Amino acid sequence: MKIKVADTFINLYFIIVCLLIAMPFVLVISISLSSEDSLHQFGYQFLPKEWSLEAYRIVFEKPEPLLRGYGVTIAITVIGTVLSLFMTALMAYPISRSDFRYQRPLTFYVFFTMLFNGGLIPFYILMTQYLHLKNTLAALIIPAIMSPFNIMIMKGFLDKISREIIESAKVDGAKEYRIFFVIILPLSTPALATLGLFIAFGYWNEWFNALLFIDNDKFVPLQLLLVRILSQAEFLANSPMAEAADKLKFAKFPTLTVRMAMAIIASGPMLVIFPFFQKYFVKGLTVGSLKG
């Protein structure tokens, strides 16, 4: 009885928190579904005063770049997440082992790259002149494969795996790579799922590398399309060149509804991906259950 009351309270608490958190998101959806005129007249509303699909019609007017963008984004997200997850776990495992002689220097080696980076110019030169990755999908995948942040979090998850289980495997004569693949990886499913989600999310949102390294339309990901639409209005508004720009066209710049619709279209699919990863946040998949 007591437990049930507590449960209800916790649920109630979460419902309130979630409502508060979702509110602004609802606003975005509502704006994207409002008519531009009603926005001017009534301001932002949580429920559109005048419903309109105009913004979505405009976005989908020329669907090819959008569909291509989806294709590119899905490709880099899938390939990137798999590669990145593997590399992250591979790096995190040795530096999570306190009996590994080089644990601390290597941890620092990884962590240092989170603090320091050479900046845009050397990185661009490396990627284009030495690695010849301009206009390739690899240019969108490689830079984010080993995020030091993710490696550290993975290390944090792996730190908890009890030493005994590794020791007992070693006594049985198992090599480290076997321990990694056969014991560590299956044991870390929730951790991998969590990181996989973050990594997938990172790739899904990737646009800056595309801006730098992609010249042709073939490999432009979705988020870069969105960023271009979001920024152009502001850019021209604040530029002295506005004087020279054709004012007739100025008036036609993407409106707020279109910007919001673009955001929904760009982030929507991630909501589908989310449950896919959630499947693996299973409780009870533990050392104990594997021992048997």
Next chain:
Amino acid sequence: MSNIPPAGLSSSPEQPAAPAPVKRKSWLAKELWHIRRNRELILLALPGVLFKLVIAYLPMVGLILAFKYFRYDQGIFGSKWVGLANFEFLFKAQDAFRIIRNTLLYNFSYILLTMAISLLLALLLNELTSKLIKVYQTTLFLPYFISMVLVGYIGNAFLDFENGYLNTIFTFFGLKTHNWYLETTPWIFILPLVALWKGVGFSTLVYFAGITGISTDYYEAARLDGASRVQMMTRITLPLLKPLVIILFILGLGNIFRGDFGLHYFVPNNVGPNFPTTDIIDTYVYRALTKLGDINSAAAVGFLQSVVGLVTVVTANLIVRRIDKDNALF
């Protein structure tokens, strides 16, 4: 305390002050022996180490740009050295104190606030058994999808003087309305709130995943001993989450001198009168340098931010190591 060697190194004896040449030889031999002993783990780490070397460490030659006057026709190495000239503008800045104070205080508050709230949420989520957990998680994560530019628009819907919801609510309760963007005090609350809104889902998920990784054996044993839910929470879950908490905390400290540009630029909307409480290093530098195209000064600021981050992290790590060496990051 500090004299006890770390667990992993216990096999290697303390080095006595021996004559140099003899010592070096034996030391090298010993090191080679260690490398052979650790070769499997070294091999596992090798791909990542090499990858980092090329992708992250090679471009770090660019750090010298902070001390150079870069010319396109002379290249990174050919450009002339200028010493600390690129740091000059930051040291001369009238607002140096203001932006450093804001950056540090806001970052601390974001780290602590997000940590406390998301730990709480993760613990509570863990108490639930219903299918609703998934809905909650997804909702908490929603704000993570929205770019800061759009958050700026949404913020405007709440904070607008004439039509904003906040003023509508204030009017409803008979309170005085505010021109939020022109005031300073409200931002001390608004910015952490937005940061929390945006980031709490991420940390909650990390902690929740950490909790799901905890062996049920512990809880079974505790239940047999008649422990209450709250006791299990504070005696089992929290202590076992400590490594994760410390890692997230130290990671946060690494960026202590680097503010969230998007949050501090698009949400307060670049309105001068609120700068006393919203301006941070990153926004200041953007405003100062954006017209000048000064690559070197930008590099200098970045370098400084990294160095401060490094010092903070190393110090924090030392402190952690003093208290509890197993939880130190490196």
Next chain:
Amino acid sequence: MVNNKKNRLIAKLLSVALVFVILAACSSNNNGNNNPTPAPTTEPSTAASDTPAESTEPALDPVKLTFLYPVAADPGPDQKLVNEEINKYLQEKINATVELKPLTFDEYEPKLNAMLAANENFDIAWSSKGWLGNYQPYIDRGAYLEITDDMLAKYAPEARANIPDKFWPDMLAADGKVYGFPIYQVAAKQKSLIIQKRFIDKYSLDVSTIHSYSDIELFLKTLKENEPDVVPLGLAQNSRGMYIDSTVAGTDGSPVYYKKDDPAYTLSTFLNTANDRLPYYQKLHEWYEKGYINQDAPVLQNINDLKAKGNVAVSIEFTSKPGGEIGEKAINGGNDVVYAPISESYFTGIASAMHVINKNSKNPERALMFINLLNTDKYLYNLICNGIEGKHYEKVDDLNIKPIEGSGYAPNGDWVFGNQFNAYLKPGQAADTWQKTIELNDNAVVLASSGFTVNEESFKSEVANINAVKNEYETALETGAVDPNKVLPEYVSKLKASGMEKVDTEVAKQWEAFLAQKGLK
């Protein structure tokens, strides 16, 4: 403990050593791969300069040029098609092909920067004074090629002839050399108030009585009292103020300001004139408090977002140009507007948009010839601006065209491609638009400061901090949102503390030198 430290040191040493090894390997690798494009690397500088300009045609080797320019949005799927069409024509004309690389505004700067730093192959870029691809800073960093009078005479004589000589000094960089070719367009600025016609008619305002900002006060008052849903004066972060001192020569973007009647051209700096501006700021603050000005003025990024509602009665135009009212009508929600000038028409320079040649360009001569064509060849210019006739636009008559909606090519940037007076007129533009603009340019007051560029190298850290301070205070004061009696002194003292006086002294020094050199002193 000791061991641990040593390990770290070794790891570090190892990594440093490896870095050098890899660096060496990469750079040697690079030497072999430096020229990915098969373009013939002739030495055109010697070859071409031997041939006189008239007979260049037969001697030209085929070359490939690359042209970077900013656009507001992706020009469309037919970009390639138009590019091919241009190449057909160019091959005939100067035996060259060009690869067009349109980049959206936000991409332009980082990409230009990265490509220059990486020595990537491109020939022509777009530049401006004070905006994208900022002229002086890039020149300081050795990015662009000097364009000498000789080169102009040989490769772009026709284009050069179109630019009035009295405007040319504007192209001079701080070192007195020229590094670009101007895109000729409207080059005069006149500040105006934009007033919606329906309110002029309703409240019978005599526009000819309006000569300065203060003349509009009564009208604003009337509007505030009678039109509850109307914003009497609409301002935003990008409105740029309307303070005009009629005794001072100079306008937004001028390098310096000076008293008109002063034969010594003594500089009129912000610090010296701050007190003169106080009444103006006070008036604005009064209007803001009374609700004449929209309350979100200091917050609003873009005034056009507000104007789109159609209920902004008065706003500011900092560059009223002939025919501008038509565009303004579209921005003002379809309401007719009238310009009421509040300043003289000043020559503001031809360097607000220009083409520059990459210092690394392998074919700078051909690049300049291409620039020459862009600025003189009507067919080429309109091809690149409007696309292919019949596919992307319909010809109405010899001068007027009608773009085909959704045709697949619309870069919308006549001002990035070349001499705008070669453009076909689009619907809504009056037949005499270009004549009127040229007249405006020719009649504009050319200031003594034309051709003067401040060299900021010796005080750039002060300039950086001053920029930040300006950004903090300017908009707030110019929109009337803050009390100037309190804020203006604070602003002034912060400018001084940031080294504004030092900057002013240095600028004055350079100004004196410039005047002396020009024989004005």
